Amino acid sequence: MMVRFSIFVSLRSAGPLHSGSGLWSRRARAPPTVNQDRMSSADRRLRAAARHLGRRRFLSLTAATAALAFTTNVPAAGAAGVRRMDPSKIADDPFTLGVASGDPLPDSVVLWTRLAPAPYEPGGGMAGLAAVVLWEVALDDRFAVVVRTGAAVAFPEYNHTVHVDVDGLDPDHAYFYRFRAGTWISETGRTRTAPARTSAATSLTFAAVSCQAFHDGYFTAHRHLAEDDVDIVLHVGDYLYEYPVNSSGGARGYPSGTLPDVFNRETVSLEDYRLRYALYKSDPDLRAVHAAHPFVVTWDDHETENNYAGAVDEHGSPPERFLLRRAAAYRAYWENQPLRAAQLPVGSDLRLYRRLHWGTLAQFDVLDTRQYRSDQAYGDTKHVPGPESDDPARTMTGQTQEDWLIDGWRTSDAVWNVMPQQVCFSQRRLDLNAQSLMSMDAWDGYRASRDRILAGAKSAGIENLMVLTGDVHVGYAFEIKDVFDDPASRTLGTEIVATSVTSGKDGAERPGTWDTYMKANPHLKFYDGRRGYVRVALGQGEARADFRTVSAVTTPGAPITTAGSFAVEAGKPGLEPV
Template identity: 50%
Template sequence: MGPETRTLADYRLRHAQYKADPDLQAAHAVAPWIVTWDDHEVENNYADLVAEEQEPYPTLEEFTARRSAAYQAYYENMPLRTSARPTSADMQLYRRLTWGRLAAFHVLDTRQYRDDQPGGDEFPAAGPERDEPGRSILGEQQETWLLDGLESSAATWDVIGQQVMFHEHDYVPGVDRGFNPDSWDGYTANRQRLLDGFAERRVANPVVLTGDVHKHYAADLARVAADPDSAPVGVELVCTSITSGGDGGDAYPTRDSELRDNPDLKLANDQRGYVVARLDRRELRADFRVLDRVSQPGAPVSTRASFVVEAGRPGLQEA
């Protein structure tokens, strides 16, 4: 694809390269899109105006200029309304869309307002910094907007579209524990306030949609993570990448330990693909679709796993 993107011209060219893909053009033509970004629209694992630790940025001004360029190119090339037009180095992307009384889509931005990752973004992380009460991945204003919107929602399904893994996810096999500091596991107090909000504000059917990790995961969201007696207050559907990561496979080295050490986790898969979610008044059905390969065109598509969530009854059930 070319060198690292840094200038407005670089970012515009990279968007143009992607938009030249006939399959992406067909995907844009066939359905409306609700888009949000993560880190790679600017650079890997950035946090607000903090560049990735190993990047050699001598000044804040240089990274601010890079972020501004990336935001401008994103606005120019993605299906967004004029309300998202960047102002200086900022761009409000979080927003809410409704589909009648069936679904409300609460679209988040967990990049622009977050505190820096704990522990210098070292993976896996297990230190106490990630549990500090004042740490936020959303920022105070966006968190208030989200919780108030969930409480006032009249929709059957409240779908939270966002970037990084929400459920607690231990990556280290055995008795030791280790987490991804770039995910909500680096901001546990902020996550707990949302989980408490799901319960206390009686959000009937919260569904968190996630990307980032290039794997399929499906998980229940217990109010108290890793407590077997804590009932689910929502679910999370994590969608794999379309092509990034190569062909992949159903199994990978830590899959079995992840399923064993994370009791709320119902699926772990390292193939490429997508998730199809169908909603009606009674239930949500999620089909995790996978391809045998992406290194060559024409691979067959199949359903690796399917889950159902009944309206008013949080928790994943195998379909």
């Protein structure tokens, strides 16, 4: 079942530049009506039918169940009559979760916010009513020169989130934006557009972040990143965690009872995931970094459930049950991230992999290594690779995404081909044995899939491949080898692994496995176990990666330092310490 909806309900002004304090007079179109029928009965029918079907047909109908469950409760395009709130009646600040922007193109960028005067309550305190939100984009943070304005509808069906795809902007330009609902004005965000597609851009600075468990500490790294001079931020997964958060905020050590009990349970339902995003986005450091920079996001496992693979969850639950949970998680993810309508999920499916460009300097092929992968081999444990894990039929990306990636490389004109993705791509031996243990959740558990990707890069003539990774809560710098067990073999690219923002708590400069990993993996050139982010500067002739770390996250306000820096010369993909 495929249902399409117009979500970006917006009036845009492409008129002349305007001097003043902003335009707030645009009127929104009448918002559509809502259809909430048939969900539970269809769910019951398909579950009953599934017992009599083969696995392939069974899974397709399970996905259809999730699609029906999560596409009936949406605004129907073009209809009228939905109950709408008078914005002037919003008594408390509705912009408690801040603003965000993302996926910059040469002429457009996505703007995001959510109306939630009571963010820790189901529905956010909006009484289930739609509301009109005004937005404006300006050249300056005082909004003296406004270049675009419009109005969007915050629908209760999308938890009062707003996604505005602002077009008609100039390439390679910084902009400021804000929202208004009634008498309330949001904080100001800063964003930017990408250079023109054929522009020979000379520089790009971006940050890579991952793994921000709220219960493991403060988002201090995000506060420092908000103050850093970067063009974009790439979030490569584990934006939130599904685990319970107690009333003290876990390792944050709030006074007992600070957080409501609604967070002290694992996320399973759509409401659970929505509330968990509200908890995370209420954090002032996360709000600050979103307001400061546009984000390009992709997920890993914890946005849904630990170490899931396709339709298989960690506990071996029936696929029909897990796909309903996955549909809830994917819906909440889209609602709460600055993503376009092209990423709007249909039930338990959401196409998140996509391609962005920074002129001809960089091509970003953003991957999804969770939704389409084969189940982990050997029970998802640390294991010596063998026939099960090395089965050529196994895939990390799915065939369609794999073909899309390699075809995109064949037509790439970029100096740097950057692949943001989730789990360790390079070989990572975990001990010093001749047949060593490896992670079956990483690409080491899908070696045939990795071989096909690298063969595709070689056949496409990719000279400057840079893989960006998260997941493991440490910072790594790898050289990607043609034959990982032969240190003298050709270097095909580099892998930069961003440590966690908080996950794993404070960490250590040299974890207990440091000596073993460095000896077992000659292509591993850097390993640090503290929290932080990676800042990467790309130029026409060189890339530089700085591993930025904080000393602690279980207490707020730790300073940030550079733990290590490496340069990569264009056309010579090796890591040189700086």
